[in-house]
Amino acid sequence: MTDHPLQAWRDTLEELGVMGLVREPVQVAPVVATDPPPTRQPAVRPAPAPAPRPAAAYAPPTDPIGCPTAQAVAGATSLQELQLAIQGCLACPLGPGRLKFVFGEGDPLARLMFVGEGPGRDEDLQGRPFVGKAGELLDKMIGAIGLKREDVYIGNIVKCRPPDNRTPTPEEARACLGYLHRQIELIRPTVIVTLGATPLRELVGVSEGITRVRGQWKRVVVGNREIPVMPTFHPAYVLRQYTQDVRRAVWEDLKAAKEWVDKAQEG
Numbered sequence: 572m573t574d575h576p577l578q579a580w581r582d583t584l585e586e587l588g589v590m591g592l593v594r595e596p597v598q599v600a601p602v603v604a605t606d607p608p609p610t611r612q613p614a615v616r617p618a619p620a621p622a623p624r625p626a627a628a629y630a631p632p633t634d635p636i637g638c639p640t641a642q643a644v645a646g647a648t649s650l651q652e653l654q655l656a657i658q659g660c661l662a663c664p665l666g667p668g669r670l671k672f673v674f675g676e677g678d679p680l681a682r683l684m685f686v687g688e689g690p691g692r693d694e695d696l697q698g699r700p701f702v703g704k705a706g707e708l709l710d711k712m713i714g715a716i717g718l719k720r721e722d723v724y725i726g727n728i729v730k731c732r733p734p735d736n737r738t739p740t741p742e743e744a745r746a747c748l749g750y751l752h753r754q755i756e757l758i759r760p761t762v763i764v765t766l767g768a769t770p771l772r773e774l775v776g777v778s779e780g781i782t783r784v785r786g787q788w789k790r791v792v793v794g795n796r797e798i799p800v801m802p803t804f805h806p807a808y809v810l811r812q813y814t815q816d817v818r819r820a821v822w823e824d825l826k827a828a829k830e831w832v833d834k835a836q837e838g
């Protein structure tokens with residue numbers, strides 16, 4: 572054990588199975604947030620936007636009991652206002668079963684935003700996204716690109732826990748998507764990282780297997796902005812498939828996302 576400030580970084584990379592890419596601690600420094608950003612262009616440019624998604628502007632169901640008005644969602648000028656407007660939502664069958672509403676958290680001006688599928692048991696208990704084992708790993712993944720959890724924003728496709736941690740149905744995802752869109756409009760991230768197949772399908776409209784498309788830039792249109800999207804594996808999948816190849820793939824995806832953010836800040 573050493574007190575060298577880069578030791579934690581090295582430990583994380585070692586856990587992610589990528590130490591072979593970094594011979595000496597000093598070579599890691601360029602991707603730490605406080606150091607000069609890389610000067611080379613990201614190797615892969617974002618792909619053209621896929622077919623436009625159906626408009627996801629929030630539309631309350633015909634029975635509006637328990638749902639905010641469209642004006643309250645569209646008119647929210649901060650994340651706090653939006654959360655207050657929607658935290659009592661019962662617009663889909665997941666609402667009545669939740670213990671806590673999981674709005675999302677992080678830097679409201681984050682350049683990098685992560686979108687997962689939905690709350691699990693720990694998240695439902697705490698009202699926070701990505702806590703528990705998968706959350707711990709996500710924190711390490713974020714740390715491996717030189718950032719902290721507080722530097723990014725973390726949200727989900729649905730804000731209430733699906734029973735037995737099942738995948739949200741397309742109807743549930745659609746009912747909640749307008750809220751996520753408004754969050755994205757308010758945060759204005761430079762890059763979105765989708766975690767697993769569900770956010771890639773529901774937010775970006777790409778239904779191909781995550782194993783096939785991870786690491787390939789996509790784009791999503793939210794409001795009047797096109798945002799580059801980097802799809803990668805969900806941390807829960809990484810925990811189940813804890814191989815060096817999977818961990819290295821996630822690290823490379825996040826590294827590409829971070830490089831894109833740095834490049835955008837330079838320009």
Ligand code: SF4
Pocket residue numbers: 660661662663664665666667729730731743746747
């Ligand atoms: S999952 Fe979304 S749409 Fe469904 S009840 Fe919860 S907040 Fe409302």
